[in-house]
Amino acid sequence: MGRNILEVKHMTVTIHENGEEYKVVNRISFTVGEGEIVGIVGESGCGKSMTALALQDLLKNHIKVTEGSMMFDGRDLRTISAAERRQINGSDMTMIFQEPMTSLNPLYRIGAQVGEVLMLHGHHSHSEIEERTIEALRMAGLPDPEKTMRMYPHELSGGMRQRVMIAMGIIAQPRLLIADEPTTALDVTTQAHVLELLHRINQQTGTAILLISHDLGVINKICSRVLVMYAGKIVEQGRTEDILRNPVHPYTQGLIASIPTRSMKGRPLASIPGRVPPVTEEKPPCPFASRCDKAEKRCFTEYPGRKTISDEHILWCHVK
């Protein structure tokens, strides 16, 4: 696996609103190795997307990273200048969004938008840009890239637009690609194609991928490691097969139990009772305690410590 391309340490993201402060991401630490695919999974509102936006410096004005460090390739993303940031963005670290329908500027042709990424990072030869744009579009699995280049976004379907976004993401051969729910807005068959594509890109170019999803099935397909997040905290992390076969945290168990399977046919779908507490709410030390059926007294009074189950399989829970 080699060196870590991304090392996040004790990162906290805080929303400032009406003079109050709410922590949406609470001192999380994780790493992404070079060429690795890491997944972040959790329900809506548990801080997954905030983590991604914080890494890309896309947080709105009233939301800030207030603690910790984000080391990308040896540089702390919190302290670098805006110019350095622009240099990294697009060429070393890129991001793909959830909503492909609105992620492209409606006024420019596909080729111009994909090629712009190269132009912004110092490539000015017209023929080189065109050549690499065609190559990136082809790699992203778009049939007939020469024709697609001359089209406008409204002429493409959602799946094709997501492929164009991926082409924009990989054209400068970044070292890390953050994919924020890249398949959520797509239909199921297209989802599979896009995941396959991400996997192939990872294999061919060695681009590390941080995949954010609420769908364990998606994570299972391509990730080598998973972080399970709940209410702004990482509650369990480890290799994908360990987490999926042998989940230890009650929340992870609940997530896996709620995946409908064939053997459960006819029975009511399993779910975790309750909902993710809103960020404005005061949470017990273990954020999951209020929904956990195994919760004990100390879950409400003491912070759960870090426990190592096996190599790389780490857990924050009192009960086990």
Add this chain to the structure above:
Amino acid sequence: MAKAVNTSPAGGMKWGRQPNAAEKIRAEKQNRSKSKASGLSSWVTGEAELKMGFVIVGIVLFLAVLSFFYTPFDVYEMDTSVRSQAPSLQHFFGTDNFGRDVFSRAMVGARFTLLVSVATVILATGISIVLGLVCGYVGGMLDEVVMRVIDAINSFPSILIALVMVSVLNYGKLTIIPALVIMFIPSFTRIVRTGTLQYKNADFVKSNKVFGDSDFRILFVHILPNIYPLLLSSIVIGLSNAILAESSMSYLGLGIQPPIPSWGRMLKEAQDIIFSTPWAALAPGLMIVFTIVGLNCIGEGIRKKYLS
């Protein structure tokens, strides 16, 4: 398009056969000519308005340009033998009390009026684009201050501001332009700012940031072109307002000085002789109405065709 082909019985199509390319093109042409044929629908889509507007404005522009090379009579020469003549085949709109041909003067008057209104709108648009983009994008204190200043400008009657500006600024031939620019900045800035707010959190702007676009590029290359259609129709309407404003200013004696004609100036002079030679007011008045109707048609056409 495929849908249109399937529902159309024309084109010699049979069941179970895909239409070939030539048939598709033919079917499309038929569809297009059908929508063109209906006069009513072209008013709904704004096509007819656009055409009418361009014809009217074209005629006025033609007269203004023509006046550089040819006018039926000399604009400044006074001829007492033809004082206060009623419209005739020789003098289309008659002559004024100095014996000058009213139609010729209205042609030359178009120059100054159009110059002032076009310059006003171009300057006001330029300033407003920068103000609106920056305020909308940056927000915060800067936005607050600029928008309150604009509110303040808006709360005065615009003609009053223009009067004050003209008297404060050094009196020159074109002092009227900055005075009118101030009048037009508030509404244009608001439009640009609203558009910027709408697009600044758009997903494609976010992805531009992710791919390393500078703020400047995001504003002028990615956001501004998306606002153009919104701005365009107000620019055209703004042009007609500027013509009106210039005319009122000249009418009040704050525009151009005699004997150079402008439409407003001519109206003012015609007012004194309205009972003896009413036609002297007719030519400039009609020119103003004509131009404004034309510009409003274009503005409305753009709005209907591209914004709805």
